[in-house]
Amino acid sequence: MPELPEVETVARGLQKTVMGRKILSVALGKTDFIDDPGALERHLPGRRIDAVERYGKFMMLRLSAAEISGAVNSTVEPEAASLLVHLGMTGNLASRRADEAHEKHTHVWMALDDGRELRYTDPRRFGRIAYLAGEAIARELQRFGADPLLVGEEEFVARIKARRSRIKALLLDQSVLRGVGNIYADESLWRAKIHPARTSASLTPAQLLKLRRVLQEILRKAISLRGSTIADFQDGQGEPGEYQKHHRAYGREGHKCYRCGAIVRRTIVAGRSSYYCPACQHAPRDCRPLPLPRAARGVKAKASKPRTGRWKIARNR
DNA sequence: CTCGATCCCTGGACGC
DNA sequence: TGCGTCCAGGGATCGA
The missing domain is CATH 3.20.190.10 (MutM-like, N-terminal)
Incomplete structure (x- = not known):
C-alpha cells in the first residue's frame, strides 16, 4: 500500500x-x-x-x-x-x-x-x-499533521501526548503525522519495542523520542530502496521497491522475531492488522494476539504469505 | 475525545 | 477445477 x-x-x-x-x-x-x-x-x-x-x-x-x-x-x-x-x-x-x-x-x-x-x-x-x-x-x-521526516522532537512528543489513543492509531492518524501507514507504523513500533496497543499516556518521553528516531530512519531507508513492493500483481514492467526485504514485523505472523526469536503475532489495533513481537513489545493486559492461522503454525511452518494488499511501483518512463 | 462498525472496491488466497 | 467466502486496507462517516 x-x-x-x-x-x-x-x-x-x-x-x-x-x-x-x-x-x-x-x-x-x-x-x-x-x-x-x-x-x-x-x-x-x-x-x-x-x-x-x-x-x-x-x-x-x-x-x-x-x-x-x-x-x-x-x-x-x-x-x-x-x-x-x-x-x-x-x-x-x-x-x-x-x-x-x-x-x-x-x-x-x-x-x-x-x-x-x-x-x-x-x-x-x-x-x-x-x-x-x-x-x-x-x-x-491544513487538515494534515506534521511530516514525519521533518518533525522535531518537541513537536512529535507534543502531538502524540496531546491525544490519548493507542500509539498505533496516532501513527496512522493523518492529522497527527502525514504519510505513515500500516507497514511503517508496525515497523517503527517493532524497532522501538513499543506494542501497538499501548496508549500514548503510558509511554515515556524517552520511548517517544526513540520512536521518532527509528520512524525517520525507517522512512529514509525505505525511500532509498524505492519503497515496499508486496506480492507483485499483473503487468510486467514495474520496477519494484526493495524495502519489503527489510520488514521486521509487518506480514511476519508466525515467523521468528529477528531480535529475540519469539514468534511474531498479529492483533487488531485501530481496526488494522498489527504485527508485533510479544516478547520485545510488551502488550497491555487487554490486548491479546489473534490465534495463529494454520499456515503459520507448526514446527516448520513455512510462513504464511503476508496478509496484505499488493501493489507495484510502475516505472515512470 | 475515542472507540468500533460499516462502507467503498477488486482480486488473491483459501476451504470444501 | 470451480465456486463461494473471507480478507487486505485508507479514509469517510456514523453511532455509542
Whole structure:
C-alpha cells in the first residue's frame, strides 16, 4: 500500500518524466473517486505541470497558470492550481507512450505535449483525485499533521501526548503525522519495542523520542530502496521497491522475531492488522494476539504469505 | 475525545 | 477445477 516512501518514489519518478510537460487533453473512465471530474476536463488542458510534490500520502501536481500558447482559454482561471492525487491502496500514476496499451482499471488519461500520457490506474478505486485552485489548496492541506521526516522532537512528543489513543492509531492518524501507514507504523513500533496497543499516556518521553528516531530512519531507508513492493500483481514492467526485504514485523505472523526469536503475532489495533513481537513489545493486559492461522503454525511452518494488499511501483518512463 | 462498525472496491488466497 | 467466502486496507462517516 502506498505510504510515504512509495508516494515519494512515484513523485520522484514523475519529476523526471512529466515535469514541464503541458497537458493537452483529458479522458476519463470511472470517476467515482474523483472529487469533480468535470473540473479536470475543464481546467487541466492547457496547463503545464510545473512541479510534482509529495504531501503526506498525496501527490500534488502544481499547475501553471495556463496562458502557455495560443488563444486565451477563458474557462481557465489564472490563479494557482494543483491536481491532488492519493493512490489509496492500489493506485498508480505513471507516464506511458500514448500508443501503449493501457492497463486494466485505467481511469484517467492526460495527454501530454511529448506524445506520452499521464495515466492513473486503480483497481479498487480507493484513491482520490481532486483539482484544487486558490485557497482551496491551503484549506485542504491544513487538515494534515506534521511530516514525519521533518518533525522535531518537541513537536512529535507534543502531538502524540496531546491525544490519548493507542500509539498505533496516532501513527496512522493523518492529522497527527502525514504519510505513515500500516507497514511503517508496525515497523517503527517493532524497532522501538513499543506494542501497538499501548496508549500514548503510558509511554515515556524517552520511548517517544526513540520512536521518532527509528520512524525517520525507517522512512529514509525505505525511500532509498524505492519503497515496499508486496506480492507483485499483473503487468510486467514495474520496477519494484526493495524495502519489503527489510520488514521486521509487518506480514511476519508466525515467523521468528529477528531480535529475540519469539514468534511474531498479529492483533487488531485501530481496526488494522498489527504485527508485533510479544516478547520485545510488551502488550497491555487487554490486548491479546489473534490465534495463529494454520499456515503459520507448526514446527516448520513455512510462513504464511503476508496478509496484505499488493501493489507495484510502475516505472515512470 | 475515542472507540468500533460499516462502507467503498477488486482480486488473491483459501476451504470444501 | 470451480465456486463461494473471507480478507487486505485508507479514509469517510456514523453511532455509542
